[in-house]
Amino acid sequence: MFASRSRLLADSRFRVARFIAAALVAVAFAISHVAFAAQPEVRTPPEVRADPNQFIVVAVANPVTGRPAAVGGTAHGYGTGSNYRVSATAATQIRDLSKQYSLTLVSEWPIEQLQMHCVLFRIPSGTTRDAMIEKLRADKRVLIVQPLNEFESATAPKAEGGAQRTPGGFDDPYAKLQANVSALDVEEAHRLSRGAGIRVAIIDTGVDISHPDLVGRTALTRNYIDNDAAGFRADRHGTQVAGLIAAAANNGIGIVGVAPDVRLLAFKACWQPNATSSGRCNSFTLAQALADAIAQKSQVINLSLVGPSDPLLEALVAKATEAGIIIVGAVSPDPRFDFPAKLPGVLPVGEAETTGAVTDQIIRAPSRDIVTLVPNGHYDFASGSSLATAQITGVVALLLAKDQKLGSARMRSLLEQSTEKHDTTRGPFLSVNACTALAQVIHGALCGHTS
Amino acid sequence: MGARIPDTHAEAWSLLPWLANGRIAAEEREWVDAHIQSCAECRAELAQQQRVATQMSTDGAARAESGSDEQRSFNKLWARIEASEAAAPAAQIVSAGGSRAPRMVRWLAAAVIVQAVALGVLVYAALSGGSAAADKFITVTSVTPRMGLRADAPAVRVVFAPGASIDTINTLLTHQGLQIVDGPGTAGNFTAALLPDAVASGASAESVASVMSKDPNVRFAQPVAR
Numbered sequence: 001m002f003a004s005r006s007r008l009l010a011d012s013r014f015r016v017a018r019f020i021a022a023a024l025v026a027v028a029f030a031i032s033h034v035a036f037a038a039q040p041e042v043r044t045p046p047e048v049r050a051d052p053n054q055f056i057v058v059a060v061a062n063p064v065t066g067r068p069a070a071v072g073g074t075a076h077g078y079g080t081g082s083n084y085r086v087s088a089t090a091a092t093q094i095r096d097l098s099k100q101y102s103l104t105l106v107s108e109w110p111i112e113q114l115q116m117h118c119v120l121f122r123i124p125s126g127t128t129r130d131a132m133i134e135k136l137r138a139d140k141r142v143l144i145v146q147p148l149n150e151f152e153s154a155t156a157p158k159a160e161g162g163a164q165r166t167p168g169g170f171d172d173p174y175a176k177l178q179a180n181v182s183a184l185d186v187e188e189a190h191r192l193s194r195g196a197g198i199r200v201a202i203i204d205t206g207v208d209i210s211h212p213d214l215v216g217r218t219a220l221t222r223n224y225i226d227n228d229a230a231g232f233r234a235d236r237h238g239t240q241v242a243g244l245i246a247a248a249a250n251n252g253i254g255i256v257g258v259a260p261d262v263r264l265l266a267f268k269a270c271w272q273p274n275a276t277s278s279g280r281c282n283s284f285t286l287a288q289a290l291a292d293a294i295a296q297k298s299q300v301i302n303l304s305l306v307g308p309s310d311p312l313l314e315a316l317v318a319k320a321t322e323a324g325i326i327i328v329g330a331v332s333p334d335p336r337f338d339f340p341a342k343l344p345g346v347l348p349v350g351e352a353e354t355t356g357a358v359t360d361q362i363i364r365a366p367s368r369d370i371v372t373l374v375p376n377g378h379y380d381f382a383s384g385s386s387l388a389t390a391q392i393t394g395v396v397a398l399l400l401a402k403d404q405k406l407g408s409a410r411m412r413s414l415l416e417q418s419t420e421k422h423d424t425t426r427g428p429f430l431s432v433n434a435c436t437a438l439a440q441v442i443h444g445a446l447c448g449h450t451s
Numbered sequence: 452m453g454a455r456i457p458d459t460h461a462e463a464w465s466l467l468p469w470l471a472n473g474r475i476a477a478e479e480r481e482w483v484d485a486h487i488q489s490c491a492e493c494r495a496e497l498a499q500q501q502r503v504a505t506q507m508s509t510d511g512a513a514r515a516e517s518g519s520d521e522q523r524s525f526n527k528l529w530a531r532i533e534a535s536e537a538a539a540p541a542a543q544i545v546s547a548g549g550s551r552a553p554r555m556v557r558w559l560a561a562a563v564i565v566q567a568v569a570l571g572v573l574v575y576a577a578l579s580g581g582s583a584a585a586d587k588f589i590t591v592t593s594v595t596p597r598m599g600l601r602a603d604a605p606a607v608r609v610v611f612a613p614g615a616s617i618d619t620i621n622t623l624l625t626h627q628g629l630q631i632v633d634g635p636g637t638a639g640n641f642t643a644a645l646l647p648d649a650v651a652s653g654a655s656a657e658s659v660a661s662v663m664s665k666d667p668n669v670r671f672a673q674p675v676a677r
Binding site: 179275 | 673
């Protein structure tokens with residue numbers, strides 16, 4: 001038996017046949033994977049979330065013209081019909097880097113927008129992260145090397161006390177509690193625009209896309225964290241943000257969104273360690289989401305999260321801005337956190353109720369005790385610059401629906417010019433006025449208080 | 452045996468806050484500690500929770516130190532006097548013996564002012580039966596939650612209608628077995644927790660919120676996620 005098999009193997013013709021068969025199997029495997037790649041997102045391994053300090057992000061050049069390489073398994077293109085793949089050169093460079101520096105490849109993904117191939121490496125034990133980054137920075141093959149930074153959804157301590165303005169008009173029962181909607185003059189603005197068809201990307205935790213006040217508004221969902229669809233809908237922060245932007249108006253339930261006719265693209269790049277905690281995200285999940293948001297032709301990207309400077313994410317934000325996408329980002333009270341609000345082209349949004357200097361060129365919207373959606377069809381009050389950011393994203397969508405060519409610079413000046421001071425029993429605050437901003441781009445439109 | 456692992460994780464996870472604040476039962480502590488040895492995610496979360504617990508206990512200590520409202524006002528006033536003293540050092544350069552007497556006088560003056568303010572508040576509270584006093588009552592209640600109310604007790608977020616009287620609100624809360632634990636927020640939003648008796652008799656945040664939503668004196672009632 002063994003003797004005869006070894007004789008057959010020795011037969012070179014049989015060898016060729018075996019090779020062809022193996023090749024056919026490999027090709028069939030590859031085709032089936034391409035054809036059934038329903039979820040092109042690269043998930044985040046749990047150990048990456050638990051201990052980010054053990055990982056680094058490395059990017060090498062991956063020109064679009066490069067010949068597709070037959071790499072095994074882990075690399076995914078973006079699922080938008082794009083044929084962007086890992087070039088043979090990039091694949092070789094990654095393999096060589098891994099060997100030379102004893103790095104373990106955890107995950108990899110090509111970023112077409114940057115013409116780079118990105119890899120998440122685990123650093124070898126006994127090496128510090130900073131020392132490894134230092135070594136790789138000196139390596140000519142490496143375009144970007146950075147820590148796996150962590151980001152957090154932007155929140156604020158709960159405020160107390162006070163009174164509110166009461167708007168009328170909408171038949172949504174909680175509209176009377178939406179002093180923010182009144183401050184932004186949303187009711188008047190809706191006579192001019194409701195954000196029809198504007199593609200709004202929310203890069204956040206998951207979103208309760210089946211909430212009765214949101215149902216049917218989501219054009220696309222992506223999940224870079226896990227495969228848990230129920231968990232996606234149970235996430236709180238993204239639901240709060242999505243509700244403020246796009247909750248249905250005059251549907252007889254809940255609240256009024258700032259831009260109720262937009263299409264939402266929900267990218268889950270942050271996870272919630274428990275039901276009520278803020279979201280956490282990292283360079284790996286956010287880079288995928290940003291690249292995907294660009295590929296999916298988003299017109300506005302909402303970033304209600306803050307974190308440190310991050311070369312990879314900064315490169316992607318620059319790409320998005322270049323592509324004419326308006327990025328709306330939360331301002332962090334922590335001066336160490338530059339991302340995203342301090343990046344060029346990003347609209348920085350802060351809390352209207354701040355007592356600090358008002359000469360800091362920040363766009364403001366109400367952020368204290370704002371009623372919005374929470375999962376399972378419920379509603380709750382919440383506070384924080386995350387929520388101010390979401391409302392400005394809504395206003396941006398209202399404006400884009402009237403003029404899609406408004407760039408971020410013009411958008412910023414429209415919002416700044418519309419900002420008005422409100423005097424309340426709790427002191428003055430500053431807020432954008434959506435109607436006044438719209439009236440600047442619609443010939444002959446007026447914002448009287450005629451409703 | 453193997454099937455119990457995810458349960459252990461979920462249970463251990465839910466006990467992390469109690470481990471963090473040191474109030475976990477001894478028999479639970481043993482196996483939670485054991486689980487944590489093999490769970491990096493748990494260790495990270497525990498570290499986070501411990502930071503929060505430390506923060507909260509120092510906040511609490513600061514509050515206890517400052518004591519009653521009157522004491523707080525007095526502290527504030529005293530701080531202001533001290534600050535003005537520091538701001539005008541030139542005027543304060545007098546003999547070592549001379550600086551003690553004015554200090555004493557300021558002390559006494561401040562004490563008299565505080566007493567006057569406290570008396571004013573008492574007289575105002577006694578004379579006015581209106582809604583201002585009603586708001587005050589609820590705010591004061593929120594500072595001293597009834598004993599036996601756990602931090603994770605089921606709760607509802609509620610906004611009362613503008614015309615609702617304090618009697619109406621009291622009746623509503625008592626009927627539902629609720630106790631105001633936080634508020635009002637800037638939108639008049641309160642948090643009310645279910646008392647242990649109400650929970651024992653089968654009430655949940657959802658059921659209470661649903662009943663309250665239908666009351667004309669309630670503008671907003673929703674269960675709070677815990």
